[in-house]
Amino acid sequence: MGRFELQMTADAVNALMLRAFPDAHADAMAKVVDLAPGRATLVRRYGEGMLRPGGLISGPNLMGLADTGAYALILAHVGEQLMAVTSQLTMNFLRGAKPGDLHAEAELLHLGRRSAVCDVRIWTESPDRLAAQANVTYALPLPKGAS
């Protein structure tokens, strides 16, 4: 739609996130697998530690992925700006997330000077069977010298 412009490639975003979280196992990090203006798709590989009693993927894993997905998408549009911080995350849990690789589709709803808002949808089985939907707001640092 022409309203958003990418500043980084998917590879550059993935490399930046690995540098930002040096203690994380590369396997345990969500990875951007597709990137377009205003949209990113991420995959986080399934691991057994992700389950909660009942055999479904736990809420904190889903919330962490929503947050990471929004962060990656915003980085891709603002460039190497690691200081963005989450100010709000609203998560709707829609159905139990069956074990499997987690997919997240993140969409930029608004990118302002001071904040960015994303919509993130998460599933394991199929995008027609969403496990969760989130809205995530990041506060952006003011550019140096800005008023």
Place this chain on the structure above:
Amino acid sequence: MGRFELQMTADAVNALMLRAFPDAHADAMAKVVDLAPGRATLVRRYGEGMLRPGGLISGPNLMGLADTGAYALILAHVGEQLMAVTSQLTMNFLRGAKPGDLHAEAELLHLGRRSAVCDVRIWTESPDRLAAQANVTYALPLPKGAS
């Protein structure tokens, strides 16, 4: 995507909403102008009473439209079931809504037995310049015979 099935036409939903809100002026009601499985587009005609100081459309008007849009979309999928009630509404105000007809695009994220969750996007200028985005959850009445 085949996962949602319409139970009513746009005309039938509009007629139902007018009966449900007999005191509302037909002009002041949002109207479904497009309807497909899982999605509805509504328009609410601009009126001067909708402005707040500063010359932008007021928050309650935007929130009311988000709520109505979700309600119309849910009705279209569950049939003549007026008893659905809003249990939660989260609204992100993305930019000032300039005076003009209000457009809402509502999408069904989940339709369960007990609740339904919608995403609603609202604009006056253009869908590329969203004024607001909302998530709306409705509680659905239990079928007869359930306690």
Place this chain on the structure above:
Amino acid sequence: MGRFELQMTADAVNALMLRAFPDAHADAMAKVVDLAPGRATLVRRYGEGMLRPGGLISGPNLMGLADTGAYALILAHVGEQLMAVTSQLTMNFLRGAKPGDLHAEAELLHLGRRSAVCDVRIWTESPDRLAAQANVTYALPLPKGAS
């Protein structure tokens, strides 16, 4: 608790809001009836136009009051700064709001340089029977010359 400091009295906040919304009938405006550091109580007098079908107070009236309550409380702490704008409002509808004067108790959760977050609880019958609870985030204008 000493962490918030009032900049205005309840009377001054009420007068400021009447000036800010010159077209509103004074009767229809919520009014601050109690104010302390970090907390404000507002009352909005009942009027018949506030009902929705079913004889309960409508959602937009409750959402409008949550927004106004947060705005009044923030003004009281930042002074005559009319430019604060709502960036997010999350409303939980807890039970039907029976006809009657609307009461709102607003609490400041955080007041930063760039934003303020409030919790607002709304009832008509009794504070033990909440009709709704909201979280409201306002974006604050940057002071002149701030970086």
Place this chain on the structure above:
Amino acid sequence: MGRFELQMTADAVNALMLRAFPDAHADAMAKVVDLAPGRATLVRRYGEGMLRPGGLISGPNLMGLADTGAYALILAHVGEQLMAVTSQLTMNFLRGAKPGDLHAEAELLHLGRRSAVCDVRIWTESPDRLAAQANVTYALPLPKGAS
């Protein structure tokens, strides 16, 4: 205020949660340290794995505690009913959470037949310096015999 009634003691809730999460280290579980009708206080002991880059406690740890705090509080009021599931969680990140034991104060806003809504406030330094505030909604299982 007399509107909520406890069904379990803090010790019973803690024991129930340890049985529900058998793989969790007892140390890593949040523990109810104070319980009253409508309110619970929990503490989760600090551990190094809880930090994110920058030396603050990570978002998923805060969100997990908000969820656990709401769950414990609801259990205490509905009895040994493990099947409650989170349907919605909204988290406001108010300031960076400095390393230290995490404290959560959970308050029941509404306990209905079908759902329960809690407010949860989280801090490490002091309750006057909240790190985060959450609203958490749980769906409650229908009583036996309901369809």
